[in-house]
Amino acid sequence: xxxxxxxxxxxSGRLLGVALIALAATGCKTEKDPDQPTLLGAPPTTAYLxxxxxxxxGAYGGESILDYSLTNAPSWLALExxxxxxxxxxxxxxxxxxxxxxxxxxxxGQTENxxxxxxxxxxxxxQPFDIDVKRNVITxxxxxxxxxxxxxxxxxxxxxCAVPELDAGSYSYELQKFTDEGAPDGTESVTYPTKRAxxxxxxxxxxxxxxxxxxxxxxxxxxxxxxxxxxxxxxxxCKYSRANTGAIIIGEDLVALSDELNHPVxxxxxxxxxxxxxxxxxxxxxxxxxxxxGLTECYIPFEVVDDLxxxxxxxxxxxxxxxxxxxASLGNGSVEVKANLxxxxxxxxxxIETVNGGSRDTINTETTREYRAILSGDRxxxxxxxxxxxxxxxxxxxxxxxEIVEKNAQGTYDPxxxxxxxxxxxxxxxxVRALVYNNLQDELDDNAAPIGVDVNYQAGRAGYARGxxxxxxxxxxxxxIEPLVWxxxxxxxxxxxxxxxxxxxxxxxxxxxxxxxxxxxQAGTELQIVEVTDPAxxxxxxxxxxxxxxxxxxxxxxxxxxxxxxxxxxxxxxxxGAPVGGSDAVTALFHYDGASGxxxxxxxxxxxxxIGTPAEDSVRWVGINGTxxxxxxxxxxxxxxxxxxxxxxxxxxxxxxxTAENAGALEPTLAWTRQVGSxxxxxxxxxxxxxSLALLFGASPMTLDGLGNVGPYFFxxxxxxxxxxxxxxxxxxxxxGDGLYGGAGVVLVGDAPYSYRFREAQPEDAGxxxxxxxxxxxxxxxxxxxxxxxxxxxxxxxAYTVDDAGDLSNEFLxxxxxxxxxxxVSGNTNGSFVEGQAAPVxxxxxxxxxxxxxxxxxxxxxxxxxxxxxGLDILDxxxxxxxxxxxxxxxxxxxxxxxxxxxxxxxxxxxP
Numbered sequence: 001x002x003x004x005x006x007x008x009x010x011x012s013g014r015l016l017g018v019a020l021i022a023l024a025a026t027g028c029k030t031e032k033d034p035d036q037p038t039l040l041g042a043p044p045t046t047a048y049l050x051x052x053x054x055x056x057x058g059a060y061g062g063e064s065i066l067d068y069s070l071t072n073a074p075s076w077l078a079l080e081x082x083x084x085x086x087x088x089x090x091x092x093x094x095x096x097x098x099x100x101x102x103x104x105x106x107x108x109g110q111t112e113n114x115x116x117x118x119x120x121x122x123x124x125x126x127q128p129f130d131i132d133v134k135r136n137v138i139t140x141x142x143x144x145x146x147x148x149x150x151x152x153x154x155x156x157x158x159x160x161c162a163v164p165e166l167d168a169g170s171y172s173y174e175l176q177k178f179t180d181e182g183a184p185d186g187t188e189s190v191t192y193p194t195k196r197a198x199x200x201x202x203x204x205x206x207x208x209x210x211x212x213x214x215x216x217x218x219x220x221x222x223x224x225x226x227x228x229x230x231x232x233x234x235x236x237x238c239k240y241s242r243a244n245t246g247a248i249i250i251g252e253d254l255v256a257l258s259d260e261l262n263h264p265v266x267x268x269x270x271x272x273x274x275x276x277x278x279x280x281x282x283x284x285x286x287x288x289x290x291x292x293x294g295l296t297e298c299y300i301p302f303e304v305v306d307d308l309x310x311x312x313x314x315x316x317x318x319x320x321x322x323x324x325x326x327x328a329s330l331g332n333g334s335v336e337v338k339a340n341l342x343x344x345x346x347x348x349x350x351x352i353e354t355v356n357g358g359s360r361d362t363i364n365t366e367t368t369r370e371y372r373a374i375l376s377g378d379r380x381x382x383x384x385x386x387x388x389x390x391x392x393x394x395x396x397x398x399x400x401x402x403e404i405v406e407k408n409a410q411g412t413y414d415p416x417x418x419x420x421x422x423x424x425x426x427x428x429x430x431x432v433r434a435l436v437y438n439n440l441q442d443e444l445d446d447n448a449a450p451i452g453v454d455v456n457y458q459a460g461r462a463g464y465a466r467g468x469x470x471x472x473x474x475x476x477x478x479x480x481i482e483p484l485v486w487x488x489x490x491x492x493x494x495x496x497x498x499x500x501x502x503x504x505x506x507x508x509x510x511x512x513x514x515x516x517x518x519x520x521x522q523a524g525t526e527l528q529i530v531e532v533t534d535p536a537x538x539x540x541x542x543x544x545x546x547x548x549x550x551x552x553x554x555x556x557x558x559x560x561x562x563x564x565x566x567x568x569x570x571x572x573x574x575x576x577g578a579p580v581g582g583s584d585a586v587t588a589l590f591h592y593d594g595a596s597g598x599x600x601x602x603x604x605x606x607x608x609x610x611i612g613t614p615a616e617d618s619v620r621w622v623g624i625n626g627t628x629x630x631x632x633x634x635x636x637x638x639x640x641x642x643x644x645x646x647x648x649x650x651x652x653x654x655x656x657x658x659t660a661e662n663a664g665a666l667e668p669t670l671a672w673t674r675q676v677g678s679x680x681x682x683x684x685x686x687x688x689x690x691x692s693l694a695l696l697f698g699a700s701p702m703t704l705d706g707l708g709n710v711g712p713y714f715f716x717x718x719x720x721x722x723x724x725x726x727x728x729x730x731x732x733x734x735x736x737g738d739g740l741y742g743g744a745g746v747v748l749v750g751d752a753p754y755s756y757r758f759r760e761a762q763p764e765d766a767g768x769x770x771x772x773x774x775x776x777x778x779x780x781x782x783x784x785x786x787x788x789x790x791x792x793x794x795x796x797x798x799a800y801t802v803d804d805a806g807d808l809s810n811e812f813l814x815x816x817x818x819x820x821x822x823x824x825v826s827g828n829t830n831g832s833f834v835e836g837q838a839a840p841v842x843x844x845x846x847x848x849x850x851x852x853x854x855x856x857x858x859x860x861x862x863x864x865x866x867x868x869x870x871g872l873d874i875l876d877x878x879x880x881x882x883x884x885x886x887x888x889x890x891x892x893x894x895x896x897x898x899x900x901x902x903x904x905x906x907x908x909x910x911x912p
Contacts, residue, residue, distance in 0.1 A: 035061035037118045037125035040089070045129070048136040049097040049107065050327030051205040053077065059088040062120030071115045074131065075100035076107055079116075092116065095208050096133045097327045104327065107133050135329035136207060140320055141200040142339035147346040148306040151197050154299075159206070161274050161291070161298035162266035169194040171258040171305050173251060176460060182236030190462070194258050194303035199318050199339055203328060206294045211326035215300050216286040217256055219316040221247040240459035248316035248343060251283035256302045258284075264301040274298055288324060304343055308381070308462040310453075311345045348377035350385045350419075350453060350465040352472040354903060358860030360820075362476040362883050362901040368405060368433040371473060373419050375426045375465055385419045385465045387472075388454035395443035398435065401477050402449045405431040421465070434477045444521040445501035448883070449475040476883035479523035483908045484897035490518065491541070492895040495888040497878050498548035499563050499592070502527065503886070505897065506546040506567060513539040515569055517546060517590075519599070522880075524897075528598050532567050532588050534606070537575045542619075544569040547689070549624035563592035565599055566631045568622035577610030584612030585619045585633050587657055589668070602659065602666055609668040611655060613639025613646075621696075623689030630671065631657040632717070634687045634696045641673040642721075651677025652684045654696045654717040674717040676725055678702035688741035693792065694718040697739025697748065701732040712736040712748050716792060726794030730754075730777055734786070737814035737827065744853075745797055746790045749816035749825055751783045755807075756799040758789075775799045782831075785813035787823055787851050800851050802864075805835045811847065817877040817885065820902065822861055823851040824885050826874040834866040846872045846889070848904060863904040869912070 040058030047053040053076075059066055068079055068090045077094040094100060096107040110132040117126040145151055150166040171194050174187040203211060223233035225243035232238060239249075248254050257263070257277045264272045277287040291298045300318060320330050320337040330337045351374045354361050363369045375383060387404050405413035413431050421428060437447055451474070453467040484503075486492065492507040503520040515532040533539065546567045553562045567590070572583040587609045590599040601607035611617075615638040623632040634654045640646035641653050656671040676682070680702040688695040694717035703710050704725045711729015734752040741747070754777040765771050775788060775796045785802030802825060803811055809831020816825045828844035845866055852861035871892035878886040884907070885900040891910070899907045 034063045034120075034123075036123045037062040037066050037120055039116060039118055039125055039127040041127075043092065043129050043131070045132060047094075047096050047131050047133045048205045049105065049133065049329070050095065050136050050207040050209060050211075052093060052095050052208050053131070054091070054093045056091050057089045057116065059090075059118050059125070061125065062088075062118075062123060064120045066118045066120055069117050071117065072111070073114050074107060074111045074133070075103065077114070077131070090118075098208065105135075108135065109133060135332060136327065137204045137332060138211075138213060138320060138323070138328050138330055138337060139202045139204075140318060140337045140339040141202065142318070142341060143197060143199050144342045144344075145197050145304055146344040147304060148193070148195060149346070150195060154200070154297075156267075157297075159294070159296050161295055162270070162272060164196060164198050164264045164272060164299055164301045165267050165269070166196045166198075167265070169196070169258045169262040169303055171255060171303065175252075175462065176234055176239065178236045178460065180457075182457075184232065184234040190307075192305050192307045194255070194305050196264060196301055197304055198299040198301045199341065201289055201291070201298045201300060201320070203291055203296045203298075206296050207291065207326055207328060208293055209326045210293060211291045211328045212288050212324040213291075213328075213330075214286065214288050214321045214324055216319045216321050217250050217254060217302065217316060218319050219248045219250050219254075220244075221249050236456075236460060240456070246312055246314050248314040248341070250285055250316060253305055253307070253311070253314060253343065254302065254316055254341070255305065256284045256287060258303045258305075262303075272299075272301070275301060286321075291326075302341075306346070308347065309460060310347045310455075310458050310464045310466040312455075313342055313344045315343075316341045345466060346377065348375045348379050348383055348421075348465045349468045350375055350472065351468040352451070354473075354860060356859035356863065356903050358858075358903060359472070360474040360476075360883065360902055362478050362899075362907060363432070363434045364478050364481045364907055365434045365436050366481075368413050368431045370407070370429050370431045373421075373428050373430055375421050376468075379423070381463060382423055383421045383463055383465050385421075385467075386417065386454040386457050387419065387451055388457070390450040390452040390471050393447075395440055395445070396447055397438040397440065401435050401437040401447045402451075402475065403433050403435065405433050407431065432473075432475060434475070437477070439521075439523075443500075444527075445881075446479055446522045446883070447477045448881075449477060451475060474883075476881070478884065478899060478907050480897075480899055480908060483910060484520065484524045486518075486895065490516070490895070492518075492888055492897070493543040493875070494545045495876050495878055495886065495897065496546055496548045497880055497886065498565075499550060499561075501880065502548075503897070504546060504548055504565060505888070506544040507895070508539070508541060508544055508569075510541075512537065513541050515539070515542075515544050515567065517565060517567060517599075530565070530590060530599050533576050533608075537573070539571055539573050542569045542571060545619060545622045547623045549626050549629070549689075551626050551629055553629075562629070563599075564602070564624055564629060565590040566622050566624040568619045568631075568633050570617065570619045570635070571610075572616075576606060576608040580610065580612040581614035582612065582616040582639065583618060584610050585617050585635060585655065586610050587622065587631060587633055587668070589624075589631060589659065604662070604665040604667050609657060611657075611670055611673075613637055613641055615639030615646075617653070620684040621687045623687050625689045627691070629659060630689075631659075631668075632687060632689045632694050633657065634684050636682065636684050637675065641675045645675040645677075647677035648679040649677065650681040650683070651675050652682045652696060652698045654687065654694060654715075656694060656717065672717070672721070674715070674721070674723055676704060676713075676715060676723070678704055683736070685736050686739045688739070690741055692718060693741065695739070695741055695746070695792075697736065697746075699729070699734070699736035699750075700727070703727065712739075712750060712788075714739060714746055714748075714790075714794075726790070728775075728788065728790060728794060728796075735812070737812070738816045740816055740818060740823070742818050744789065746792060747816065747818075747823060748788045748790070749786070749813050749823070751785045751810075751812045751827065752777075753780050753783050754778060754786070755780055755784060755801040755803065756786050756788065757801075758796060758799040773797075780807050782807050783810040783812060785811045785825060785827060785849075787813075787816065787825060798853065800853075802849055802851065804829065804831055804833050809833070809839065812844070815874060815877045817879050819850065819879050819885060820882040822853050824877060824879075825849055825851060826877055826887065828873065829866065832866070834864055837866050837868070840868070840870070843870070845869070846874050848874070848885070848887070848900065850904065860903050865900075865904045865906070867906070867910075869910055872910075
């Protein structure tokens with residue numbers, strides 16, 4: 001800024017005005033007038049307590065050497081006595097809090113309209129500026145560490161203290177011992193190695209004086225915060241209580257200094273003089289760190305104890321408690337500054353798996369199965385692990401439903417307290433025996449046994465392994481240990497699993513062929529027989545289909561779960577319901593009544609709703625929606641559900657039945673029907689009512705989509721009167737056995753003389769014939785099973801082939817079910833589906849296989865079974881909690897229910 005002297009205050013303006021008049025009276029000069037004095041620059045607007053503030057002003061103009069002065073300046077700010085001899089200008093400097101009276105924090109705040117003035121005696125220039133003085137803030141950076149490992153070290157720098165050498169030491173203390181019940185049982189002198197670590201102390205700006213800061217290690221550990229009403233601080237329930245979980249014990253897990261002779265050094269071995277420790281107590285937890293003038297980063301070294309105790313990741317706090325020398329602030333509020341120190345344990349990790357590598361299994365009560373316990377991680381001594389149930393045991397009469405055992409020399413099993421891993425043996429075998437147990441009255445599910453390490457017992461005990469996860473092995477303890485059969489000749493045709501493990505089996509009773517749903521618990525105990533049709537009515541035998549659902553409804557202003565069963569079958573009899581013509585679709589709906597514990601009819605009248613065309617209508621599937629409760633019925637027809645809908649041969653149909661309230665009672669109404677067909681014969685294999693979808697799965701020897709595709713297809717009936725058909729087959733040789741839907745999309749299960757693989761389009765394929773994802777088929781000599789995945793728009797997502805090793809036989813897939821992220825399929829083979837197993841002499845044998853959708857090679861997700869029983873066919877598959885595959889089978893006309901483990905072991909042996 002330039003100005004003459006008249007721009008100053010009124011008084012100074014009058015005096016200068018007189019001077020200028022006097023000068024003007026001397027007359028005009030012929031030479032050029034000099035420039036007015038002008039200041040050059042813009043000083044920093046922020047200063048910090050204890051930090052030098054410096055600015056070198058530039059200037060020009062005037063007739064002679066310029067003089068400088070400050071007005072309205074804070075006391076700490078001044079101009080140097082000498083001017084800049086190299087050029088016009090002057091240096092302005094000061095140290096807030098120190099210079100100008102050593103006022104400390106009184107210098108904080110903003111000073112406005114400070115002015116520096118320069119003059120040659122005749123003219124003057126000035127420039128105003130503001131300065132805001134702030135605290136020089138100290139911050140602290142935490143550290144995430146692991147026992148026995150060095151943290152990443154900082155690089156050396158002139159602005160930093162010397163970086164500590166992360167050397168090793170050792171630390172001794174008295175380790176508390178416990179009885180099996182957790183009571184104090186004396187102590188043991190232990191010495192463990194330590195590993196040096198540090199936290200960083202940062203000063204915002206370099207101070208002109210030394211800054212000494214006190215520090216202290218702290219933890220939330222509180223030995224008086226006890227569990228189970230214990231009061232002795234030395235008890236395991238206090239020292240390792242829930243409240244103390246995750247809290248570092250200073251003096252055992254962490255110390256500031258392990259030994260006075262182990263003072264930290266720099267990388268050249270020189271002692272670190274900037275850190276001092278308070279060694280007056282038994283455990284060193286505090287000290288002082290000093291930042292010399294000009295440094296902005298320093299370090300507080302401490303030591304992590306590498307013990308043998310299994311622990312979760314634990315946390316302590318490094319606290320800067322006060323500034324003992326120098327001008328600096330602990331945070332903007334001059335309070336304590338804290339940073340977390342987290343320490344991850346490094347004790348060996350225990351994992352448990354089945355012989356096939358799985359982490360869940362199902363075993364029958366009164367049986368024992370062996371499992372592998374695997375220890376990973378470095379160790380130099382014997383280690384142990386104590387196993388227990390994770391979580392509380394509920395729903396049974398007994399105190400426990402399993403025990404850990406070990407095989408003895410005689411080949412039998414003895415209970416053991418702990419797994420023991422000798423040095424250099426990282427894998428051992430142990431057993432789990434499923435005990436006989438009795439459920440409480442309202443408990444229907446099998447008991448599940450999640451097994452993991454007993455962290456409560458192991459807490460504070462040296463030489464025990466950590467668990468890789470909380471639950472290392474999940475066991476389902478199966479009570480149905482032989483096939484569920486029906487001595488009265490009941491012909492089961494469909495099965496589903498519902499709430500609290502209930503098993504729903506639909507079928508008919510020979511004689512009058514009454515349609516029934518029989519309900520069982522997981523032990524095979526009959527809970528109820530639901531009579532769908534009147535026993536006085538005689539029907540023709542018909543496959544009966546069912547589905548179970550649960551949805552949330554409002555009853556008496558409360559939101560409750562409503563459990564329902566939908567049942568559907570075909571009938572050409574005059575009863576039940578009003579016949580439409582030929583064979584019709586008959587549907588019934590039931591709901592669970594909590595007061596009686598039974599399923600009751602939901603619809604008014606005889607609970608039967610009969611729909612159809614004047615021709616033959618055959619039910620092939622029924623589903624119930626879990627949101628609104630509508631019922632979907634799918635099947636095949638030789639008539640027209642809608643005007644001009646019939647295409648010839650056998651068409652597919654899908655009907656939606658809604659439930660409406662009428663005068664306080666519920667009655668069924670036909671919401672819509674969809675019909676898809678051709679001049680050929682379509683077959684229907686299933687559907688899905690999940691979410692907002694109404695899917696039907698079928699196959700046709702003709703093209704339905706107008707694109708020339710044939711074979712398997714599906715459509716969503718909720719999209720409108722003329723739903724888009726997604727036909728995904730290549731020729732009529734592709735036979736569809738089942739269709740599924742889940743969050744990952746549609747899955748079609750069947751067989752064909754092809755192998756299948758999925759090819760995902762790559763970015764470089766754009767504009768070529770490979771620009772879209774596709775399923776690639778390769779012709780085989782024999783039929784193989786397929787499992788094909790699509791989204792609901794018909795775009796391919798995956799493809800898997802289920803075949804014998806050498807394609808020497810035919811495999812036919814008829815059913816599938818989602819299971820723990822994979823697909824379990826069933827069907828038949830006329831050869832050796834399982835390598836090494838003899839082929840059937842005549843006919844076929846049933847097969848079961850798990851298709852690994854992750855395409856890994858792990859055995860527990862890639863098993864296959866061949867059931868060497870003559871005349872056995874699998875009719876349906878269901879999934880029980882990802883613990884069991886439940887199969888409804890027909891063996892030479894006798895229906896039975898079988899149970900398989902997650903790895904395909906038959907848990908209900910069939911009598912040869």
